[in-house]
Amino acid sequence: MIPLPQDFDLNEWAVIGFFLFSAFIAWRLPKRFRLSLIIPLLLFCLATARTFDRMLAGPFLHDLYDIMDWNKLDAGDLMTYVMFAPAGYLFVYLYDRWEVKGLAVPAYILCWSLLSTGIEWLLHLAGVFEYKAWKIEHSFAVYICVQPLTLWLFHVLKPEKRVSSSTS
Numbered sequence: 573m574i575p576l577p578q579d580f581d582l583n584e585w586a587v588i589g590f591f592l593f594s595a596f597i598a599w600r601l602p603k604r605f606r607l608s609l610i611i612p613l614l615l616f617c618l619a620t621a622r623t624f625d626r627m628l629a630g631p632f633l634h635d636l637y638d639i640m641d642w643n644k645l646d647a648g649d650l651m652t653y654v655m656f657a658p659a660g661y662l663f664v665y666l667y668d669r670w671e672v673k674g675l676a677v678p679a680y681i682l683c684w685s686l687l688s689t690g691i692e693w694l695l696h697l698a699g700v701f702e703y704k705a706w707k708i709e710h711s712f713a714v715y716i717c718v719q720p721l722t723l724w725l726f727h728v729l730k731p732e733k734r735v736s737s738s739t740s
Contacts, residue, residue: 575646604665
């Protein structure tokens with residue numbers, strides 16, 4: 573069984589607050605995608621967060637930072653993975669809604685990577701991420717790599733819009 577956080581303090585509230593804020597925005601947006609696209613997209617965001625954290629913050633590999641109160645997996649850590657899901661949904665939703673194309677795609681990814689890095693920095697200040705040998709610039713590099721993968725998955729899963737032709 574996964575233990576509860578040692579202390580329920582600012583870092584847990586910050587994660588819950590960010591999750592609720594981004595999930596509320598995502599929930600209030602007009603429905604744009606089928607569930608068969610949303611579920612894999614959300615799972616991808618969760619899995620990506622967990623995979624990178626396991627590689628970079630896990631005590632068995634690099635241990636570059638800690639998540640929440642200590643370097644062992646607890647329910648607080650799971651909350652941090654879940655908070656990436658609605659943010660990833662918003663990333664894809666706006667990309668599709670604004671019909672980002674061509675040279676605007678790298679600019680869109682750059683802007684979201686900067687925004688994501690800024691949000692992570694605020695979460696770091698709240699004690700969610702405790703950096704050891706990690707620097708915030710490294711997070712920007714991770715976002716710049718993961719976000720194109722998220723868009724790739726979106727394009728793989730999203731059906732092409734078909735133009736219906738009428739014959740008269």
